[in-house]
Amino acid sequence: xxxxxxxxxxxxxxxxxxxxxxxxxxxxxxxxxxxxxxxxxxxxxxxxxxxxxxxxxxxxxxxxxxxxxxxxxxxxxxxxxxxxxxxxxxxxxxxxxxxxxxxxxxxxxxxxxxxxxxxxxxxxxxxxxxxxxxxxxxxxxxxxxxxxxxxxxxxxxxxxxxxxxxxxxxxxxxxxxxxxxxxxxxxxxxxxxxxxxxxxxxxxxxxxxxxxxxxxxxxxxxxxxxxxxxxxxxxxxxxxxxxxxxxxxxxxxxxxxxxxxxxxxxxxxxxxxxxxxxxxxxxxxxxxxxxxxxxxxxxxxxxxxxxxxxxxxxxxxxxxxxxxxxxxxxxxxxxxxxx
Amino acid sequence: xxxxxxxxxxxxxxxxxxxxxxxxxxxxxxxxxxxxxxxxxxxxxxxxxxxxxxxxxxxxxxxxxxxxxxxxxxxxxxxxxxxxxxxxxxxxxxxxxxxxxxxxxxxxxxxxxxxxxxxxxxxxxxxxxxxxxxxxxxxxxxxxxxxxxxxxxxxxxxxxxxxxxxxxxxxxxxxxxxxxxxxxxxxxxxxxxxxxxxxxxxxxxxxxxxxxxxxxxxxxxxxxxxxxxxxxxxxxxxxxxxxxxxxxxxxxxxxxxxxxxxxxxxxxxxxxxxxxxxxxxxxxxxxxxxxxxxxxxxxxxxxxxxxxxxxxxxxxxxxxxxxxxxxxxxxxxxxxxxx
Numbered sequence: 187x188x189x190x191x192x193x194x195x196x197x198x199x200x201x202x203x204x205x206x207x208x209x210x211x212x213x214x215x216x217x218x219x220x221x222x223x224x225x226x227x228x229x230x231x232x233x234x235x236x237x238x239x240x241x242x243x244x245x246x247x248x249x250x251x252x253x254x255x256x257x258x259x260x261x262x263x264x265x266x267x268x269x270x271x272x273x274x275x276x277x278x279x280x281x282x283x284x285x286x287x288x289x290x291x292x293x294x295x296x297x298x299x300x301x302x303x304x305x306x307x308x309x310x311x312x313x314x315x316x317x318x319x320x321x322x323x324x325x326x327x328x329x330x331x332x333x334x335x336x337x338x339x340x341x342x343x344x345x346x347x348x349x350x351x352x353x354x355x356x357x358x359x360x361x362x363x364x365x366x367x368x369x370x371x372x373x374x375x376x377x378x379x380x381x382x383x384x385x386x387x388x389x390x391x392x393x394x395x396x397x398x399x400x401x402x403x404x405x406x407x408x409x410x411x412x413x414x415x416x417x418x419x420x421x422x423x424x425x426x427x428x429x430x431x432x433x434x435x436x437x438x439x440x441x442x443x444x445x446x447x448x449x450x451x452x453x454x455x456x457x458x459x460x461x462x463x464x465x466x467x468x469x470x471x472x473x474x475x476x477x478x479x480x481x482x483x484x485x486x487x488x489x490x491x492x493x494x495x496x497x498x499x500x501x502x503x504x505x506x507x508x509x510x511x512x513x514x515x516x517x518x519x520x521x522x523x524x525x
Numbered sequence: 526x527x528x529x530x531x532x533x534x535x536x537x538x539x540x541x542x543x544x545x546x547x548x549x550x551x552x553x554x555x556x557x558x559x560x561x562x563x564x565x566x567x568x569x570x571x572x573x574x575x576x577x578x579x580x581x582x583x584x585x586x587x588x589x590x591x592x593x594x595x596x597x598x599x600x601x602x603x604x605x606x607x608x609x610x611x612x613x614x615x616x617x618x619x620x621x622x623x624x625x626x627x628x629x630x631x632x633x634x635x636x637x638x639x640x641x642x643x644x645x646x647x648x649x650x651x652x653x654x655x656x657x658x659x660x661x662x663x664x665x666x667x668x669x670x671x672x673x674x675x676x677x678x679x680x681x682x683x684x685x686x687x688x689x690x691x692x693x694x695x696x697x698x699x700x701x702x703x704x705x706x707x708x709x710x711x712x713x714x715x716x717x718x719x720x721x722x723x724x725x726x727x728x729x730x731x732x733x734x735x736x737x738x739x740x741x742x743x744x745x746x747x748x749x750x751x752x753x754x755x756x757x758x759x760x761x762x763x764x765x766x767x768x769x770x771x772x773x774x775x776x777x778x779x780x781x782x783x784x785x786x787x788x789x790x791x792x793x794x795x796x797x798x799x800x801x802x803x804x805x806x807x808x809x810x811x812x813x814x815x816x817x818x819x820x821x822x823x824x825x826x827x828x829x830x831x832x833x834x835x836x837x838x839x840x841x842x843x844x845x846x847x848x849x850x851x852x853x854x855x856x857x858x859x860x861x862x863x864x
Binding site for chain 2: 246251253254255257258259261262265266267269270272273274278279280281282283284285302407408409412434437438441444464465466467470472483
């Protein structure tokens with residue numbers, strides 16, 4: 187049944203029916219109830235474009251990238267998931283690239299003023315992140331990928347970074363490792379703070395002292411990880427295990443291990459965080475890579491759902507999901523070498 | 526100097542000045558000339574938003590993806606370059622994901638009707654590609670990434686795929702290889718057709734017969750390449766060299782070589798096409814990978830420029846760039862093994 191059919195059945199104009207269904211104030215209460223009842227009884231479901239026309243929505247979700255480099259492998263996997271789900275609702279993604287934090291704030295103001303998007307995705311949060319405040323003040327609906335500290339309720343989806351790293355660290359401790367290096371993300375970013383908490387909790391539970399020389403905070407590239415790992419492997423005593431923050435980080439660490447003449451999975455162990463890139467498969471590495479695994483594409487798909495819920499009227503404070511992370515053991519992690 | 530200042534100086538309204546500068550017909554010729562002269566003399570340059578307001582432009586460029594998988598590593602690098610350049614003009618990218626070819630055509634109609642974008646990027650072309658016809662009929666400006674056959678003039682940027690593969694194949698022939706496998710893209714796609722031409726030309730120039738068993742047409746993933754390479758390595762005589770269509774393909778071929786107990790760069794050679802992914806660096810591989818190299822991110826940046834030129838009034842038939850491709854020799858390619 188189309189809007190046209192419902193309108194004919196009721197003897198009303200399509201505009202009136204559409205306004206009634208979408209709660210516009212110019213439709214009186216009696217008509218609204220009559221339309222709602224008929225729609226329910228006849229099984230009328232508005233299609234995406236009709237709904238958009240009636241509600242004045244733009245049919246796009248916004249994503250602001252700070253610097254073109256933010257569109258890296260993580261973001262493109264996320265967007266793949268997001269776009270795939272939004273496509274079924276004929277909703278587009280409006281990507282705005284800006285050069286600085288201040289430009290990002292300006293971009294949100296511009297997006298809110300132009301009504302080019304119905305909602306935005308707030309990503310890469312810091313624990314204290316005023317962007318969420320700005321979006322709330324602009325009344326621009328948003329779903330946060332990650333978490334922030336703050337009193338006001340926001341819709342969010344995050345993975346359990348603390349639990350993932352705590353579990354991986356504990357497993358390496360079980361295998362006898364005591365010098366475990368954590369290759370963490372940039373300081374201040376929520377996920378990096380959460381991973382640090384998990385790491386410290388696991389060490390502390392076994393009474394293993396924290397050595398700051400074994401923790402790095404950096405971007406996740408092969409090149410940076412290679413240099414940091416080279417330096418760490420020259421420490422005496424050197425680390426016997428590595429926690430790599432991403433698969434790209436794992437590649438760089440692996441290269442440093444190989445260059446030092448060590449064997450991964452025997453002399454040195456590694457567990458990497460795997461966001462599940464189709465082209466960097468942990469099972470296809472040599473040796474195969476032990477991972478903490480959570481698909482960032484699946485997170486994108488789910489965030490599309492959450493945006494639809496938010497736009498459908500579900501309160502932001504009722505939208506939050508914390509996803510558990512799997513620990514998948516393969517060949518790269520083994521018992522600590524005997525000293 | 527702002528539009529406001531120029532208008533005050535001339536004693537005209539901002540609207541009139543803006544229309545005069547943008548060639549609207551309702552401004553008479555005398556005024557247009559007076560405004561143009563003053564603007565030139567006083568050094569007035571319209572800013573992006575003023576221009577947009579005056580011209581009724583949307584300030585966005587459209588990109589339609591057929592299936593969420595199209596947003597893979599190649600597209601995300603391309604978008605990085607594109608977005609970085611468009612950001613300086615405050616132009617956004619509107620990403621529409623669709624599920625089929627017919628949906629893609631519909632999406633272009635929708636984009637043209639809604640005036641949500643000023644231009645689109647047509648990508649992943651086939652040699653005979655009716656999408657370009659549709660866009661021309663819709664009068665939706667576009668720049669093509671790649672090339673198509675056809676009579677009507679289109680703006681395009683492409684890399685010299687034919688030359689790249691011809692050169693890589695000739696180099697392997699120089700090294701004594703006679704069984705050279707080409708891992709090519711999906712049949713019908715322009716770049717794959719061009720690569721095949723280059724491959725066949727190089728073989729033919731040396732009188733080496735073409736063996737269809739040594740050419741594959743497939744998507745570029747590690748997994749698919751692994752299986753195809755496994756099968757090819759069982760041929761007797763087996764190939765002694767591989768041309769990998771992408772770095773992901775190279776990973777899969779490399780895995781098959783290693784699993785067959787062969788040494789890359791000694792028993793078997795490989796040259797891979799490298800679109801320059803920051804996280805899959807040919808120099809960081811082990812052994813380092815010989816490549817034909819062309820940055821797809823740089824192509825994205827340049828296509829942003831070409832779109833600006835097109836929107837600035839440059840005719841589509843004057844916009845075409847064919848980029849040469851470098852051959853970078855590293856450790857993975859060496860002399861053919863003696864039989």
